[in-house]
Amino acid sequence: MATSNTASTQWRDRYGPWAVVTGASDGIGLEIARDLAARGLKLVLVARRAAVLEQIADVIERTNSVETRVIAADLGKSDDVERVLRECQDLDVGLLVASAGFGTTGNFLATDIRDEVDMVDVNCRAVLAMSKHFSARFAARKKGGLILFGSIVGYQGVGNAANYAATKAYVQTLAEGLAVDLAPSGIDVLSCAPGPVETGFAVRSNLSSAQSADPRAVARETVAALGRMTTVKPGIMSKILINSLAFLPRRARTKILSGIMASRTKHHHGSEAQRTPQQPA
Ligand SMILES: NC(=O)c1ccc[n+]([C@@H]2O[C@H](COP(=O)([O-])OP(=O)(O)OC[C@H]3O[C@@H](n4cnc5c(N)ncnc54)[C@H](OP(=O)(O)O)[C@@H]3O)[C@@H](O)[C@H]2O)c1
Known part of the structure; x- marks a missing residue:
C-alpha cells in the first residue's frame, strides 16, 4: 500500500500538478480527464462547448476534490489556441493531452475544403502549437508529458478518409520524433493510436461503430502507458490491425484499410462526402 501511494505521488509529481486536456467535453479526452482527476491532477478542460465543460468540471471537482479551469476555445482558430496558452500561463502544468480532433469521410472529390483545412488546423496545427509551447515549459522544469493522438489509419494512406489519415500520420510522426528530442529534458x-472507439467521433464522421473499444478502457490504457512506451495501441482491434498489417507493403495496407473504411462509412456513394458540422450541436 505504502509502495503504491509512493508510486502515485511520484506520478503526480512528474506530470502534475496541472494537466491540460483538449477535447475534454467528450469521448477519449473526457475519459482521460476523469482518469487524471482520479489520480489527483488538477485539470484545464478545453473544447468548444463551454456549458458541457462547466458541467463536467463541476462533477469532477465534487467527485475528486481537484481544482479545474474551463477554457472554451475553437482550436481550429489560431487566436483561440494562443488564448488557451495565455490562460494556462499562471498554472504549473506538467501534462498536455491533445485529444481534440475530428475526421471527415467520403471520397476526396466530394469533401468540403473548409472542413479539410479546419481538420488540418485542429488535428495538426493546434497540436503542434501546444506541443511546442508546453515542451518549452516542461523542459524548464525538467519533467512533464505530452499525449498526442494518432490512429490506426495514420500508418498508411486511406481512401475515403484521405486527409484525416494524413493528419494522423503527421501526429504519429511528430510524436515519434518529439520522443527522441524531448527525452533528454x-x-x-x-502517441495513442486507437482503432475504432465508441465515442461521438464515429457519429460525427458518419462511420458505423461496430467492434469499437470502450473509451474508458482506452483512457486507462493510454494514461498507464505514459513514460513506458512511445506508442500505445489501446484495445484489441488496434493491436491486431497495426501489428498484423505492419509487415505488408504500404500499398497493400492502403488497400485493406481503404476497404475497411469504405465498409464503415455509412454513406456508401463515392460522390457523397459527409460534411462535419463546424459548430457542435
Ligand atoms: N473514436 C475513434 O474511433 C478514434 C480512433 C482513432 C483516433 N481517434 C482520435 O482520438 C481523439 C479523440 O477522439 P474521440 O473519439 O474522443 O472524439 P469525440 O468523441 O468526437 O470528441 C472530440 C473532442 O474534440 C473536441 N473538438 C472537436 N473539434 C474541436 C475544435 N475545433 N476545437 C476544440 N475542441 C474540439 C470536441 O469538443 P467540442 O465539440 O465541445 O468542441 C470533443 O471534446 C481524436 O484526435 C481522434 O482523431 C479517435
Whole structure:
C-alpha cells in the first residue's frame, strides 16, 4: 500500500500538478480527464462547448476534490489556441493531452475544403502549437508529458478518409520524433493510436461503430502507458490491425484499410462526402 501511494505521488509529481486536456467535453479526452482527476491532477478542460465543460468540471471537482479551469476555445482558430496558452500561463502544468480532433469521410472529390483545412488546423496545427509551447515549459522544469493522438489509419494512406489519415500520420510522426528530442529534458511523449472507439467521433464522421473499444478502457490504457512506451495501441482491434498489417507493403495496407473504411462509412456513394458540422450541436 505504502509502495503504491509512493508510486502515485511520484506520478503526480512528474506530470502534475496541472494537466491540460483538449477535447475534454467528450469521448477519449473526457475519459482521460476523469482518469487524471482520479489520480489527483488538477485539470484545464478545453473544447468548444463551454456549458458541457462547466458541467463536467463541476462533477469532477465534487467527485475528486481537484481544482479545474474551463477554457472554451475553437482550436481550429489560431487566436483561440494562443488564448488557451495565455490562460494556462499562471498554472504549473506538467501534462498536455491533445485529444481534440475530428475526421471527415467520403471520397476526396466530394469533401468540403473548409472542413479539410479546419481538420488540418485542429488535428495538426493546434497540436503542434501546444506541443511546442508546453515542451518549452516542461523542459524548464525538467519533467512533464505530452499525449498526442494518432490512429490506426495514420500508418498508411486511406481512401475515403484521405486527409484525416494524413493528419494522423503527421501526429504519429511528430510524436515519434518529439520522443527522441524531448527525452533528454525529462519529457515523456506518447502517441495513442486507437482503432475504432465508441465515442461521438464515429457519429460525427458518419462511420458505423461496430467492434469499437470502450473509451474508458482506452483512457486507462493510454494514461498507464505514459513514460513506458512511445506508442500505445489501446484495445484489441488496434493491436491486431497495426501489428498484423505492419509487415505488408504500404500499398497493400492502403488497400485493406481503404476497404475497411469504405465498409464503415455509412454513406456508401463515392460522390457523397459527409460534411462535419463546424459548430457542435
Ligand atoms: N473514436 C475513434 O474511433 C478514434 C480512433 C482513432 C483516433 N481517434 C482520435 O482520438 C481523439 C479523440 O477522439 P474521440 O473519439 O474522443 O472524439 P469525440 O468523441 O468526437 O470528441 C472530440 C473532442 O474534440 C473536441 N473538438 C472537436 N473539434 C474541436 C475544435 N475545433 N476545437 C476544440 N475542441 C474540439 C470536441 O469538443 P467540442 O465539440 O465541445 O468542441 C470533443 O471534446 C481524436 O484526435 C481522434 O482523431 C479517435
